[in-house]
Amino acid sequence: MNRRENMVRSLILAAAVLVLAAGYIGATGQSEGESYPSRPITYIIPFNPGGQSDITAQYQKPGLEEALGASVVIKYVPGAGGAVGWANLVKTEADGYTISGNNIPHIIIQPLVRDNAGYQTEDLVPVYCFQTTPIGLAVLKSSPYQTLEEFIAHAKAHPEQITVGGSGTHSGHHLALLQLEYLTGASFTYIPSTGAAPSVANFLGGHTQALFANSDDLVGHRDEITVLAIGTDKAFPALAGVKTFKDQGINMTAGIDRGVCAPPGTPESVIRILEDAFDEVTRKPSFVSKMEELGFVMQYMKSEEFTRYIAEKKREMEEALRTLGEIR
Numbered sequence: 543m544n545r546r547e548n549m550v551r552s553l554i555l556a557a558a559v560l561v562l563a564a565g566y567i568g569a570t571g572q573s574e575g576e577s578y579p580s581r582p583i584t585y586i587i588p589f590n591p592g593g594q595s596d597i598t599a600q601y602q603k604p605g606l607e608e609a610l611g612a613s614v615v616i617k618y619v620p621g622a623g624g625a626v627g628w629a630n631l632v633k634t635e636a637d638g639y640t641i642s643g644n645n646i647p648h649i650i651i652q653p654l655v656r657d658n659a660g661y662q663t664e665d666l667v668p669v670y671c672f673q674t675t676p677i678g679l680a681v682l683k684s685s686p687y688q689t690l691e692e693f694i695a696h697a698k699a700h701p702e703q704i705t706v707g708g709s710g711t712h713s714g715h716h717l718a719l720l721q722l723e724y725l726t727g728a729s730f731t732y733i734p735s736t737g738a739a740p741s742v743a744n745f746l747g748g749h750t751q752a753l754f755a756n757s758d759d760l761v762g763h764r765d766e767i768t769v770l771a772i773g774t775d776k777a778f779p780a781l782a783g784v785k786t787f788k789d790q791g792i793n794m795t796a797g798i799d800r801g802v803c804a805p806p807g808t809p810e811s812v813i814r815i816l817e818d819a820f821d822e823v824t825r826k827p828s829f830v831s832k833m834e835e836l837g838f839v840m841q842y843m844k845s846e847e848f849t850r851y852i853a854e855k856k857r858e859m860e861e862a863l864r865t866l867g868e869i870r
Contacts, residue, residue: 578638578812579612585802586642588627590620590737593709594675594756594838595643595800601832602672605823610815620736622659623710625652628803629660636805638812641669646799646852650859651712654869667808668852670820671801671843673833675756677718678772678784678796679706680763685751690770690790693752697728706730707750709738712868715754718773718796720866725792756798757781761837773797780837799841799855801848817844 585603587595599616606614619627624645634640644666653659679690687693697704708715711734719732733750735741738759745753746766753767760769761780771787772778773796778786787794802820804813821844823829830840843851863869 578815579610581639582613582615583610583638584640585614585616586627586631586640587616587618588620588624588630588642588645589618589709590739591618592739593737594758594798595645596739597758597836598673598800598833598838599643601829602820602823605826605829606819609819609822622656623652623713623716623734624648625656625659625661628652628666631803631805632661632665634805636807636809638804638808638816641802641804641816642666644668644801644803645714646801646855647717647859648710648713648798649803650852650856651717651863654860654863655712663852663856665806666803667806667813668845668848669802669804669813670817670824670845671799671841671848671851672820672824673800673841674797674839675758675800675837676772676774676778676797676839677714677754677756678760678781679718679722679752679754679770680745680760680767681752681770682746682748682767685768687752687770688768690785690787690792693770694726694728697730698726701729702731704730704752705733705750706752706754707733707735707741707745708754709741710734710736714796714798715741717862718754718794720868721794721796721862722787722792724866725794754796756837757839758837780834799851801841801843813845 585599587599589595603614619630627642628649631640631642649666650663653662681687687696706719708719710716716732719730723729735744738756742755742759744750757780769781769784771790772781772784774786775795824842833840
């Protein structure tokens, strides 16, 4: 073989190698020698800025960047009780560079009640569950109803007259109101917002007469409000003196579990790296103390346990929604 033929053969071989390498990078989003993560990670918050999901993500961000060795960019994709954000997530590349906050019961309820939520609960790959937020019912200090008994009595006597705010439709807050109506026979007018922050602002501004809110908002505004009941099984230390619904004869609990998920098809190796990073951040004493100070309850569920938990909650939610007449 002469020199010219050798040169042509070498060029063909080099071109073939480049084509194969390009194909591999296109399929996986990174080259064989590139370790995950090697570029910024987008962390979708499927609600407005300023709510519990956003607040938690902002506190997580520095620790996640340190644990992962990559930048974390928080992106807000609100709408439809979180469904817009989750529908967006399932269409992204399953390479670990886009993740999303996920909220229970929201991720379960939306596909059950909407003709096309844009995703199914099982599409969202659970990575880690890091907190629970009890839900409570509150009125302003100036409200004529300063006990749950007075509140329910007026609602029964004047159906749909009392307006109650909350974050999203067919969300944790909406479900809590549906439960309260079902168990007491009272009826209210629900005023949903696109997130917790605007629902609280509407309430404090007098645009709704009552509010189903997360525990951290109840703690943060306790000087301005009266919390009529909290949706825990027993007394909630962060709101000393507030009775549970059960304490007052209404057999219900209410709360939102909060975690993070990835698109369908995300490699197990990537899930392991992400869950370890979230576990490291969630267990840091400085993070725990701040979350507890704000009124959150800590959770430490990795991917497998979180997956089982969601499946169990889905069975419970389907039964509850049928009982409440929201699905058949």
